[in-house]
Amino acid sequence: MSQGNDTAPTTAELEEIYESTKNWARWGADDERGALNYLTAEHRAAAAATVTSGHSVSLGHDITTQPTPETPSPAHHHMLSSGDALGSSGVPGYEATQDYVGTAVHGLGITHIDALCHMFVRGEMYGGRPASMVRSSGALANTIMSAAGGIIGRGVLLDIPAALGVEFLEPTKSVSVDDLLAAEEAQGVTVGEGDLLVISTGRDARRISIGGRLDPFAGGLAGLHPRTLPWLHERKVALIGSDGISDHMPFTSVPDWPFPIHMVGITGIGLHLIDNMRLDDIAAACADHGRWSFLLSVSPMRVPGGTGSPVNPIALF
Amino acid sequence: MSQGNDTAPTTAELEEIYESTKNWARWGADDERGALNYLTAEHRAAAAATVTSGHSVSLGHDITTQPTPETPSPAHHHMLSSGDALGSSGVPGYEATQDYVGTAVHGLGITHIDALCHMFVRGEMYGGRPASMVRSSGALANTIMSAAGGIIGRGVLLDIPAALGVEFLEPTKSVSVDDLLAAEEAQGVTVGEGDLLVISTGRDARRISIGGRLDPFAGGLAGLHPRTLPWLHERKVALIGSDGISDHMPFTSVPDWPFPIHMVGITGIGLHLIDNMRLDDIAAACADHGRWSFLLSVSPMRVPGGTGSPVNPIALF
Amino acid sequence: MSQGNDTAPTTAELEEIYESTKNWARWGADDERGALNYLTAEHRAAAAATVTSGHSVSLGHDITTQPTPETPSPAHHHMLSSGDALGSSGVPGYEATQDYVGTAVHGLGITHIDALCHMFVRGEMYGGRPASMVRSSGALANTIMSAAGGIIGRGVLLDIPAALGVEFLEPTKSVSVDDLLAAEEAQGVTVGEGDLLVISTGRDARRISIGGRLDPFAGGLAGLHPRTLPWLHERKVALIGSDGISDHMPFTSVPDWPFPIHMVGITGIGLHLIDNMRLDDIAAACADHGRWSFLLSVSPMRVPGGTGSPVNPIALF
């Protein structure tokens, strides 16, 4: 198992993967939750039952307001009134500070979840719904509201660099099914139906190793090989997350399939994706506890018409 | 126990409550977590152990983008690219939609958590820190980052209207310690150290009953009587939340103490407050399960320098 | 000439007005400037030649950040760094304050100009261009960039309340061609080709007279009668502005033609419209100078893809 790239798939192979993993009919014509349907109350209860120490960990990055190569369009955090204006309300004794926070939901820096209306294949989104259902005034279907009740269940971390004996994956490295299986074996965990699968590529370690400045556009990001898609489909995971964007940066050279994990995963399989997770603390906590599964809670903002949401996932051991 | 108001406290009484419940020395001079310190790993593990059905419920309202009396300055949800621009990336096959979401953190409509830098008493915030530490460029202490690791523990719902046999509290009603005790008894639950206490006043039912339009500025909101503060202090709750803002609207007529729950609670006791929760689903779920405690997960955005965050709390039964 | 409403037109009459005043072929198939083509260099030079006193006046309202019935979605003015953070740059001696300003371009409060892509009739905008040319990623034609070079020429104020001997128009009043002619005669001015025509309805005086709170949705706004459209077309004005929105609020009851001045004026004639001007100072200046024409400068923000811009028009006498 080298750090080199697997052979690239052809367009025809990706077409075939897309068609064979498509879940549009699995949960009925009206379904907008996709693979989240795998995550049942029983699964949630079982995940809660594994909690032992009560140690909790965040898997989110801080919101960034300064432009960087990873966040060329960062968030805004504007103080509306700070300590210099405590008396401005006109109500004696009322001394409050306030702020405003805003952000583009997607991108390569902010920890966020993709709704099923975020991605299309040839003008169709999950369930075969047309582009015209995502309007300038908001999306009419497959919005983040499908996950507004919260996503809570068993999280599983597969730490690929650890399984491969490296500190981090090179950006050209494609995570293969063999790599996923190797991590399962090394960690003694089996990814199963309804799991919230989190895959580490060591992005944060890589950023540190190259001096703190990581440019995904110029320097790339490691990602999953498209041939992992059938495996994700068979394992019936409810969601995948990554410290990268699951797909490679820059996008693949396969014609018409630049981001196969997003394209097949979101549109075909119905996977909500979490991008740009922070995985150092969770990896340490997994090592401390000697187990790579935990209760994971992901709670999107309830944005009607939204294509996703910033999130701060919380693990409980 | 009438629906009428308890007697109003005097300024002197509030001063005394403020001084006697102040936790500034309890967890060391550098502490910025306040009552969240009551919420330990043991508490979290115990809360997880109570999970049975795996049923999960959101306690957050939808983000509103239209101005209403409850949200005169609502959030922004701007589509950055919708279905009409799928081909705009220039990358063949890349068809994505994107959006922007922004919001004032505080107010009377959005479900949000207050950081300990949100409120001051005579120029001092929690820990005695000065107003100058909350700057136009962001807060330097007591920020929402104190809770960025997530708040997960035992949630307890006290349903005051149910305990009092009414559908909702009138806005002039002050929830007293007796009311809280009555709810505990009616529900068979005891609020204890480290709990995330959620108090229902029936706000959503009241909105429906008056035709769907509730104006907190003109028509008021029910709140906690300031004499509940010592009780909250003694019970060592880690956080309180409400379908209102815990305080009354309009503010009390006690000179210099317009919002005593915010002022004493946040500044003195060190309580993070969650305002404007949606409590209909959780009340129904409590009734279904015959218990008024559950695992509750609150996960703020990780905003360095922030005075709070929109949240979408998730309960797991 | 009563303050009552003229007879309402029929849908058929509006269809006829739309077709007979349409300028789509006048300036070539590629034209995106519409009636601004009437405003020539000669016209601008002649307007400048009328300047005498050098007195200048703004015709814009202050940007509002507080919600009111006229601005339910007001602008944002966020200080990014104020006097409490002078030393935050890290550069000794560099002490600067900064802010952010943002606004929805249209609406009933902010002084703004409408680009020709702001309005459609049955899916077509000026020049017969389709709805698909205004995308979620920005407009591709008829944008405010057509006026980005600035609009400077002869402004003419027609003060209708003054001509009718009233302080302000009642919201039900429709300004007729007779009213416009009466104002011309009373003021001794003739509206001509290339003029920037500003029409006062006394909105600001009306707001004051009713206690400072004007609700256009509930209480309406005076506007132009649709039968003024052929007159505007014949006079070859380059642009019209108003202290209202030129159209009535609430919209007319003529089926399919709710805002005929916007619909015919922008889409058919190619008129850029300026809404919500402040006209008290300019009216006083006109009276002082004994003339109702002046050099007028309107300078939109250069927003590629924009549907309009906030403006602060400046008159020079």
Added chain:
Amino acid sequence: MSQGNDTAPTTAELEEIYESTKNWARWGADDERGALNYLTAEHRAAAAATVTSGHSVSLGHDITTQPTPETPSPAHHHMLSSGDALGSSGVPGYEATQDYVGTAVHGLGITHIDALCHMFVRGEMYGGRPASMVRSSGALANTIMSAAGGIIGRGVLLDIPAALGVEFLEPTKSVSVDDLLAAEEAQGVTVGEGDLLVISTGRDARRISIGGRLDPFAGGLAGLHPRTLPWLHERKVALIGSDGISDHMPFTSVPDWPFPIHMVGITGIGLHLIDNMRLDDIAAACADHGRWSFLLSVSPMRVPGGTGSPVNPIALF
């Protein structure tokens, strides 16, 4: 007259320049307009009288929404409803598109005007007002509202590269008084009281010559030598603008005086500054007309409490 840098001033020399050019007492203790007081009605009328051809030119750059080294925090232009949502109003026949535009006011890319509250020297702004008057809730003095009535008068372009016989100034070049005088002589124009002085350094030509990507932080910007400040003071100009920021980038190495033109100019002399103007069209128009003066109109957004405003200055020949 070389392209090399003049000798750098000392801190003591800048202190002396600051004190000797300070205008705090010139127009009374309450004055907030500073050097704009030089711009009188007579001046404006005289400027209008010079108009001949009626040719008009914009001196503003397009608003940029993509991050670049010149605009690391660019503006936002968000479509609120585009052509895909024409029917969304619910009013038959009402088909409108709308958008939102927002921007940080200052920086190295956007064409904007600095209010007199934008800059401080040792905690004092123009008129000796303290830092506490610029609050997180907005500035209380020296705001952009001082110029809200518009700035219209005689503009003069001094084209320094043309006078020096080069295409553009190197970033290390400091424009000296000799350079200004040379440009005056070459162009046959004399800068006088009340003028709106625009100084070209050839920034746009330089950007083109280096391939379209100009990084002011790394590659610098040409600026005025601090010894031009007494000259600007003596000439009694009302305002200065530049295609750069008038100051050098990176800032000077004189201790405590990193941006002397901003610091002395805004704070001491009371000069409003316009940064990042686009000067190619105006230079061409000046050459065409054989004169380097024109009527110039600058119209800030009327932002109460604002530290400046984006502007699109318009010249009329």
